[in-house]
Amino acid sequence: MHASKDKDFALAIEGLTVSFDGFKAVDDLSLYVDDNEIRVIIGPNGAGKTTVLDLICGRTKADAGSIVFKGKDLTKMKENQIVQAGVGRFFQNPSVYEDLTVYENLELSYPRGRSVFGSLFFRPDAALVERVTAVAETIFLADHLQDIAGELSHGQKQWLEIGMLLVQDPALMMLDEPVAGMSVSERRQTAELLHQIIQDRSVIVVEHDMSFVADIAHRVTVMHQGSVLSEGSMQHVQSDARVKEVYLGH
């Protein structure tokens, strides 16, 4: 794995390191994601998968290394600037705005009027209404637009969160265990939904469900103790002896 500087990656992570109280959660990690690539990160608990996502979206600050997305170093930017640069994040626990309606949740994710005065004078236009309506259709919530989000079921909240990401339309989407905690039927419906929304963008998924991983991944990165243990196609990593030992073996 080496960076060829002439190739344009959608996302290039190099030498990324962060430690919490002396414990290196991510240790000199390098990772390259192409345009329109779907990359799945797997690994045992505590391998640093979620921390990598936190580092990319600015929730955690790196001690060393760079995260270059479309020519911009994300390690020097604030969370909201990173979002504005085109990075979207789906959280492990559905986090929607419980006091607002489904419509308002989606509307707030629309990537315009994000400054203080921009939002003060923002008036929804036809394009926004169209986009929100279309997304609500996709996430099976077209009949719930005026419902308060806090009253939705767990699965519906998860869909709403996906919908908020869709309205945001990020060039790089990060999904943290998108099918965790779902019933079998919800899981199937969500998997279908994810298939639709991961088109035309780069996606990084952290997931434990191996059938789901095999289903969507273009390439798989296996993390262990904060660094990359193995990388390649699903078949490749599955046949890697070290991967079997630390993760897939049991």
Place this chain on the structure above:
Amino acid sequence: MTTPQTATAERSFWIGFTILAALILLVLPLMLDVFRLNLVGRYLTYAFVAVGLVLCWGYGGILSLGQGVFFGLGGYCLAMFLKLESSTPEATAIQSTPGIPDFMDWNQITALPWFWEPFKSLPVALIAIVVVPAVFAYVIGVAMFKRRVGGVYFAIITQAIAAIMTILIIGQQGYTGGINGITDLRTLLGWDIRTDSAKTILYFVNALLLLATLVLARWILTSRLGRILVAMRGKEDRVRFSGYSVANFKIFVFCVAAAMSGIGGAMFTLQFGFMSPSFVGIVPSIEMVIFAAVGGRLSILGAVYGALIVNWAKSIFSEAFPELWLLAMGGLFIAVVMAFPNGLAGLYSVYVAPMLPRIRAWAMSTRGLPARDTDGQISKPGVTHAR
């Protein structure tokens, strides 16, 4: 998008607004003598602060225990102008330095301090009423919110600022008038503000400014910014990952609340002819939070009623049991927070509002008209649209 709920919320706000306007512009002036009306005018100056607190505390989730600072700043800005106007060299000829405010002369100050100079001009003073509190709030906001200081820590810091401000004003007697404040204000551009007719006119100016403030607050809350505030209150982190700078929104709403408080303070100065540190400190600042809490921290109209009712109760109660008032106030605050966290407006939307369609239907049927379905849905109790 106009939906049944937003249309109903919109309509019920304007009905409530009209009722309030009728109350403070017609009913109270017709019922009360000038002295009592002047007292109501005083309560209404606190309502400016309470409306600001609905924005920044109720919606923005920022509890400030130092709003008295901004009330005082606005009040002092106007008081400085009025004091200079009444301190002409002729009027102050007996002083060792004529032409400066009397309290400066008593404190052996021989020239007008530089920061008093701009307040010789009324336009500057009027702009300062809004700008000085807003800029001060901006400085606090940048220092706190950019570092992600919030919640209880922010409340404690604002309380400390209120205490520091009081000490500063009292300590710098020669520049501020000390514990007495700036007193003996008589005229505004030659117009005597102490007469009954002036007091009546100022009451109406105050009431109209308050109504304008309510319209502004309503406009902010119904904009996208208002929804961002609601979103932020619950899930601050998520708002960041929707691409918004949480700190900037907090700073903005804190500045707006400060500017509103400043206007209230200035109107107080005009109606009562003085401004003193007793409106700046911790106790008055907390009282202002109580007005908003009792009225309903999610309702800008409720905040006005909160300011009116609590102050009215205070004037009655403290005439009878002066020592007990502070305890009663504390008890009231605890009761509100424990029993009805959305205040009077919350009680209204839970118990009264759902009955309105039924009452309307009943009224229709007694008049022999067919009871028709009401068009709007009943808004769910306790949710964001209780304004």
